[in-house]
Amino acid sequence: MKNIFKNYGVEIVIGVIxxxxxxxxxxxxxxxxxxxFRTWLSLVPVIxxxxxLTALISVLLPKERIGKIIGKDSGLPGLFAGxxxxxxxxxxxxxFFPFFGELxxxxxxxxxxxTTIGAWAIKPTWIPFAVTILGWKFVSIxxxxxxxxxxxxxxxxxxxxKQDQR
Amino acid sequence: xxxxxxxxxxxxxxxxxxxxxxxxxxxxKKVTVAAKKSVQVFVQNxxxxxxxxxxxxxxxxxxxxxxxxxxxLKFNGIMGVLVGALTGSVMMGPAASxxxxxxxxxxxxxxxxxxxxxLFTWVAIGVVxxxxxxxxxxxxxxxxxNGFAFASAILVALLMGILV
Numbered sequence: 118m119k120n121i122f123k124n125y126g127v128e129i130v131i132g133v134i135x136x137x138x139x140x141x142x143x144x145x146x147x148x149x150x151x152x153x154f155r156t157w158l159s160l161v162p163v164i165x166x167x168x169x170l171t172a173l174i175s176v177l178l179p180k181e182r183i184g185k186i187i188g189k190d191s192g193l194p195g196l197f198a199g200x201x202x203x204x205x206x207x208x209x210x211x212x213f214f215p216f217f218g219e220l221x222x223x224x225x226x227x228x229x230x231x232t233t234i235g236a237w238a239i240k241p242t243w244i245p246f247a248v249t250i251l252g253w254k255f256v257s258i259x260x261x262x263x264x265x266x267x268x269x270x271x272x273x274x275x276x277x278x279k280q281d282q283r
Numbered sequence: 284x285x286x287x288x289x290x291x292x293x294x295x296x297x298x299x300x301x302x303x304x305x306x307x308x309x310x311x312k313k314v315t316v317a318a319k320k321s322v323q324v325f326v327q328n329x330x331x332x333x334x335x336x337x338x339x340x341x342x343x344x345x346x347x348x349x350x351x352x353x354x355x356l357k358f359n360g361i362m363g364v365l366v367g368a369l370t371g372s373v374m375m376g377p378a379a380s381x382x383x384x385x386x387x388x389x390x391x392x393x394x395x396x397x398x399x400x401x402l403f404t405w406v407a408i409g410v411v412x413x414x415x416x417x418x419x420x421x422x423x424x425x426x427x428x429n430g431f432a433f434a435s436a437i438l439v440a441l442l443m444g445i446l447v
Contacts, residue, residue, distance in 0.1 A: 127414040131334040149344045153336035162291020169298040172321035207290045211412035218419025238406035250382045266435045274427045
């Protein structure tokens, strides 16, 4: 029981907030909860896929192999692979946080993880839509800066994580 | 929304292939352990993610795009940059729902240097998902990554203010 509170503290607080709002303002709270459920439903295939992948990595993939591909010594190719993966994936980045956590446990570098999360902000499939709304100039400059940010973000995070270990 | 379905199915099929590969390689026991663990991971992730979706949905219902826009339009200059970046950090949701707000801001006279950091932190920083990021990637990682993202948002604001 104590473990449940420790593990799901944040979630329990959110649950309580939701219940209070349901009582105080049901006209707004009920559609909100339904919309949250629809979001979850639309992401169920991705969430199942990630759960299968996370378990596979944790039980079956040897640490050395992951370290070799996306570890500390994977260099620039690893960084660009992370950026590419981040920009091509769908759904919000935080859906993948538990998966990244497992990769980190298995030796993936902070640099690649931070770059991948940074590159999540680039959404190639939404660029045409963004252009119709905000124009070519704004969108292209914005996305170039996002890409630079993603790469630099990984380098920055790694630099300061290393100092910690020294 | 079909992209979620397609990508999800591609991941599931790919990973299922890997499970079958390991099972045939004679690691049946480990495959069973992994399959059982995946159910546990699915339930746990669903609880955590659902609570984030609830917060986002509440934010969207209680803070309408109109309310957010008219709040942001009160600021300009350096304050505009900071408030734009902070508002984007708190707000979350699909990138696509931030564009119409940005459009509204720009057509109503907001500076590019307010709109750009708002869009930037909308996608790059998620205050709502901080607990999940800390739990999985560590406090230090979360602070470093989001701190860097916030500083970058300010820089992007200044650059876009000059370039666009």
